[in-house]
Amino acid sequence: MGFYTSSTLSSHRKGVHSEKQFKCSKCDKKFSRRSDLLLHEMTHIDERPFACDHCSKRFKTVAHLRHHQLVQTGNPPIKCKYCGEGFTRYSDRRVHQLKHENIEAYLCPYCGKSFQRNYQLQVHIRKTHTFERPFQCDLCDSKFIQRWELTKHCEKEHTGEGSPNGPSISVDAVEVNE
Numbered sequence: 001m002g003f004y005t006s007s008t009l010s011s012h013r014k015g016v017h018s019e020k021q022f023k024c025s026k027c028d029k030k031f032s033r034r035s036d037l038l039l040h041e042m043t044h045i046d047e048r049p050f051a052c053d054h055c056s057k058r059f060k061t062v063a064h065l066r067h068h069q070l071v072q073t074g075n076p077p078i079k080c081k082y083c084g085e086g087f088t089r090y091s092d093r094r095v096h097q098l099k100h101e102n103i104e105a106y107l108c109p110y111c112g113k114s115f116q117r118n119y120q121l122q123v124h125i126r127k128t129h130t131f132e133r134p135f136q137c138d139l140c141d142s143k144f145i146q147r148w149e150l151t152k153h154c155e156k157e158h159t160g161e162g163s164p165n166g167p168s169i170s171v172d173a174v175e176v177n178e
Helices: 006-017 034-044 062-073 090-100 118-130 147-157
Strands: none
Touching: none
C-alpha cells in the first residue's frame, strides 16, 4: 500500500498497526485511537441531533451533516488543480487528478489491466484470476467475492443473523502488493 504523505502513512500505522487499547462498551470492538472509538460508538446511537437547513434529513454527526450540505449546495470545496472540478472527498479528487496525468492507480499483476480504485482491482483479481472467495458465512458453507455479498446473503438467508464481526478472514487474504 502506498501513501502520498508521511502524515497519512503515520495515521495509517497508528490506526491499523498499533495496539488496540480503546474498547467499545456496547460490542467489545477495539480501536487504536480514541477518536476512532468515539466515531464507532455513534453507530450504536439512534439519536440524530443535527438537522439540514435545506431538507428534512437529520444526522448523527456534524461531519455527516456538513458532507450532506456540500452535496446539497452543489459546491464541493476540494478542487481539481487541473480543471477545477469539485469533490467532497480528497480521495475522489486524487483519483480524478490521476486521470489528467494519464495514470491508472492500480495495475493487475496478472494481466496488466488498470483500475482507478484498489477495491476494483481486488474484485477483478478474484473474479478473473484467482477465483478466491474470502468472505465466508459463519452460519453455512457459502463463500463470496465481496463483503457486501456476504452481508446481503446473511440478511436474506439468515434473517439478518450472523457474526457481528463479519467474516473470519485475515487482512493478508484480501491485500495485493502494489
